Amino acid sequence: xxxxxxxxxxxxxxxxxxxxxxxxxxxxxxxxxxxxxxxxxxxxxxxxxxxxxxxxxxxxxxxxxxxxxxxxxxxxxxxxxxxxxxxxxxxxxxxxxxxxxxxxxxxxxxxxxxxxxxxxxxxxxxxxxxxxxxxxxxxxxxxxxxxxxxxxxxxxxxxxxxxxxxxxxxxxxxxxxxxxxxxxxxxxxxxxxxxxxxxxxxxxxxxxxxxxxxxxxxxxxxxxxxxxxxxxxxxxxxxxxxxxxxxxxxxxxxxxxxxxxxxxxxxxxxxxxxxxxxxxxxxxxxxxxxxxxxxxxxxxxxxxxxxxxxxxxxxxxxxxxxxxxxxxxxxxxxxxxxxxxxxxxxxxxxxxxxxxxxxxxxxxxxxxxxxxxxxxxxxxxxxxxxxxxxxxxxxxxxxxxxxxxxxxxxxxx
Numbered sequence: 001x002x003x004x005x006x007x008x009x010x011x012x013x014x015x016x017x018x019x020x021x022x023x024x025x026x027x028x029x030x031x032x033x034x035x036x037x038x039x040x041x042x043x044x045x046x047x048x049x050x051x052x053x054x055x056x057x058x059x060x061x062x063x064x065x066x067x068x069x070x071x072x073x074x075x076x077x078x079x080x081x082x083x084x085x086x087x088x089x090x091x092x093x094x095x096x097x098x099x100x101x102x103x104x105x106x107x108x109x110x111x112x113x114x115x116x117x118x119x120x121x122x123x124x125x126x127x128x129x130x131x132x133x134x135x136x137x138x139x140x141x142x143x144x145x146x147x148x149x150x151x152x153x154x155x156x157x158x159x160x161x162x163x164x165x166x167x168x169x170x171x172x173x174x175x176x177x178x179x180x181x182x183x184x185x186x187x188x189x190x191x192x193x194x195x196x197x198x199x200x201x202x203x204x205x206x207x208x209x210x211x212x213x214x215x216x217x218x219x220x221x222x223x224x225x226x227x228x229x230x231x232x233x234x235x236x237x238x239x240x241x242x243x244x245x246x247x248x249x250x251x252x253x254x255x256x257x258x259x260x261x262x263x264x265x266x267x268x269x270x271x272x273x274x275x276x277x278x279x280x281x282x283x284x285x286x287x288x289x290x291x292x293x294x295x296x297x298x299x300x301x302x303x304x305x306x307x308x309x310x311x312x313x314x315x316x317x318x319x320x321x322x323x324x325x326x327x328x329x330x331x332x333x334x335x336x337x338x339x340x341x342x343x344x345x346x347x348x349x350x351x352x353x354x355x356x357x358x359x360x361x362x363x364x365x366x367x368x369x370x371x372x373x374x375x376x377x378x379x380x381x382x383x384x385x386x387x388x389x390x391x392x393x394x395x396x397x398x399x400x401x402x403x404x405x406x407x408x409x410x411x412x413x
Contacts, residue, residue, distance in 0.1 A: 026328075026330070026331065027311075027313060027328075027331055027334065028311055028334065028336070030309050030311070031308045031309055031311050031313075032083075034083070034084075034296070034308050034309055035083065035084060035085045035086075036084040036085055036086040036296075037084065037088065037296040037297055037298045037308055038088065038089050038090070038290055038295040038296050038297060039088055039089055039090035039091065039092065039287055039290045039295065039296075039297035039298075040088055040090075040091050040092070040117050040297060040298050040299075040300060041092050041093075041094065041287075041297055041298070041299050041300065041304050041305070041306065042073070042091070042092070042093045042094070042098075042300045042301050042304065043094060043095060043096065043299070043300070043301035043302060043303055043304035043315075044069070044093060044094070044095040044096045044097070044098040044100075044101060044301065045069075045095060045096045045301070045302055045303065045319055046066065046069075046095065046096050046097060046100045046101070047095070047096055047097050047100065048097060048100055048130070048132070048133070048168070065319065065323070066101055066102070066105060067105070068323055069301075069319070070101070070105045070108055070109055072322065072323050072326055072327075073109065073300060073301060074108070074109065074112050075326050075327040076300055076301075076326070076327050076328065076329060077112055077113070077116050077117065077300060078112070078116060079327035079328060080298065080300075080327075080328065081116040081117055081298075082116065086120075087118045087119055087120040087123065088117055088118065088119055088120065088123060089119070089120055089123055089124070089286060089290070090119075090123060090124045090125070090126070090286050090287035090290060090297075091113065091117055091119065091123075091124075091125045091126070091287070092126045092128075092287040093126065093127045093128065094128045095128055096128075097128070097129070097130050097133055098127050098128050098129065099127065099128075099129040099130065099133040099134060099138060100130075100133050102138075103135075103137050103138050103141045106138065106141045106142065106145065107141055107145075109145075110141070110142075110144075110145030110146065110147075111145070113125075113145070113146070114145065114146055119146065123148075124148055124149055124285075124286040124287060125146050125147045125148045125149065126147070126148070126149040126150070126151055126190075126285070126287055127142060127147050127149075127150055127151070128150075128151045128153065129150050129151065129152050129153070129177070130152075130153050130169060131152060131153070131154065131169045131170075131173035131174045131176070131177040132168065132169040132170070132173055134150075134152075134173075134176075134177040134180055134181065135180070136180050136183070136184065139180050139181050139183070139184035139186065140184045140185075142184070142186065143184040143185040143186050147186060148186070148187045148188060149186065149187065149188040149189070149190065149218075149285075150181050150186050150188075150189055150190070151190040151192060151219075151221070151285075152174065152177055152178065152181075152189060152190065152191055152192065153167075153192045154171075154174045154191045154192060154193055154212060155167050155192060155193060155194045156171070156193065156194060156197065156200075156208050157171040157174065157207070157208050157211040157212070158171070158200075158204055158207075158208065159171060160199070161197045161199070161200055161204070164197055164198055164199065164242065165194065165197060165225075165233075166232070166233075171211075174191070174215070175215055178191075178215045178217070187218075188218040188219065188283055189215075189217050189218055189219075190218065190219035190220070190221060190285065191212045191215065191217045191219075191220050191221070192221045192223070193208060193209070193212060193220065193221065193222045193223070194222075194223055194224075194225050195208075195222060195223070195224055195225070195250070195253040195254070195257065196224040196225040196244075196245040196249075196250040196253060197225055197245065198242040198243055198244055198245060199242070200245060200249075200253075201249075202249060202252050202253055202256060205253045205256065205257075206256055206260060209222075209256075209257065209260045209261070210260070213260075213261075213264045217276070218275070218276050218283040219273070219274065219275050219276065219283050219284070219285060220261060220266060220273075220274045221272055221273050221274075222257045222261075222272055222273075222274065223272050224250055224254065224272075225244075225245070227244070251403055254402075254403055255399075255403070257274075258274075258399070258402075261274045265277055265278070267354075268354050269284050269353060269354050269355070270288070270292060270352050270353055270354065271352050271397075271402055271405055273285065273288065291307075291349070292349045292350070292352060292353055293349070293350070294307070294345065294346065294349060295307075296308045296309065299313070299314070299315050299329075300315075300329075301315065301322070301329075302315055302316060302317060302318060302319050302321075302322035302329070303315060303316075303317035303318075304329075310336055310337065310342070311334065311335070311336045312333070312334075312335050312336075312337075313331045313332070313333060313334045313335070314331060314332050314333045315329040315330070315331055315332075316329060316330040316331065316332060317332070339368050339369070340368055340369035342368075343364075343365040343366075343368040343369065344412075344413035345413075346365055347362070347365050347366075347409065347412050347413055348409050348412075348413050350362075351395075351396070351397055351405075351409060351412075352405065352409075353396075354396060354397075355391075355394060355396065356391065356394045356395050356396025356397065357394060357395055357396075358393055358394050359390070359393055359394060359395050360393075362379075362395050366379055366412070375412055378411045378412055379412060382401070382408055382411070382412075386398055386400055386401075387400060387401035387404065387408050388401055389401075
């Protein structure tokens with residue numbers, strides 16, 4: 001995808017320790033001028049242990065920079081957020097392990113978030129957590145501070161598979177954490193699970209699903225294990241330490257996931273995400289829906305990614321560099337997609353959703369760019385192959401298309 005040149009603007013309140021930020025480390029003027037966003041993402045990079053499959057920016061923390069991180073984050077929020085004139089729909093604090101921050105630090109952060117990043121009525125405030133870091137004290141602090149949803153990294157209930165992933169928690173701590181969170185008043189709990197772990201059998205994956213469902217989560221995220229470049233997991237694979245899951249076994253797990261969760265009253269609304277449907281409706285992750293529908297969100301913290309007015313960027317991805325520049329974060333990878341890029345992104349994100357894209361909109365998206373005839377022909381082939389199905393006025397991936405989504409969408413964009 002190509003990009004157009006951007007007029008870059010350096011906020012007057014954003015000097016670094018040696019003066020003004022370089023132009024390529026500041027945000028465009030129209031992004032700075034935005035009078036509001038739909039959501040905020042805050043990245044906490046600290047971890048107790050680096051899991052071998054993880055490619056997010058995180059590192060093992062020695063507790064020596066958490067206070068500096070919190071002070072710097074507060075300064076960034078205090079500088080950026082007063083420009084906005086409307087409340088947010090969502091806040092998402094991810095990592096890393098945000099719940100590695102002790103209650104006293106959360107007690108300093110949460111009032112700032114409430115004052116500077118207020119949520120609209122019914123807004124969603126999510127914090128990611130690992131089971132071993134959830135305490136009754138921390139859960140009460142989060143609930144009292146307005147957190148409505150916790151996404152708990154369970155991954156598996158099998159000690160052997162957790163060891164393969166280099167996850168250090170006791171499987172029993174997942175149930176304990178869910179109970180602690182609910183007692184504190186957290187309204188919604190999501191469980192993250194991983195399938196396709198080397199050596200994992202289909203029946204073992206189904207047992208993981210059943211154990212997760214027994215805890216009555218409001219939402220389940222079920223991801224196939226991926227071997228991201230530069231991770232320890234990928235290095236171990238190249239060294240021959242294990243054999244990746246067979247494609248047919250992983251496909252069977254993928255299919256079984258949808259069936260088992262549907263039986264339990266969950267609806268699939270995105271390829272890997274399932275929301276419980278009850279009297280209150282489907283418990284979708286509203287923040288992730290911002291991503292998949294190209295809404296606007298601001299990025300706070302090192303390595304956090306944002307999207308405002310069609311511009312995407314990433315904050316500088318090293319804690320030391322981020323701490324050294326205050327209050328605004330230097331940014332990298334500032335990008336405004338051209339029309340061809342925008343259409344490709346809308347296709348890629350929109351068709352990940354079970355609801356798909358309106359047929360008339362998809363027809364227009366496929367018509368953008370010099371390669372439009374090839375893209376339309378590819379879509380026609382995929383429809384003929386049963387990879388898409390028409391649902392009323394919309395096109396969506398079929399069940400078989402979901403299984404091959406990466407390849408199908410890559411051909412269209």
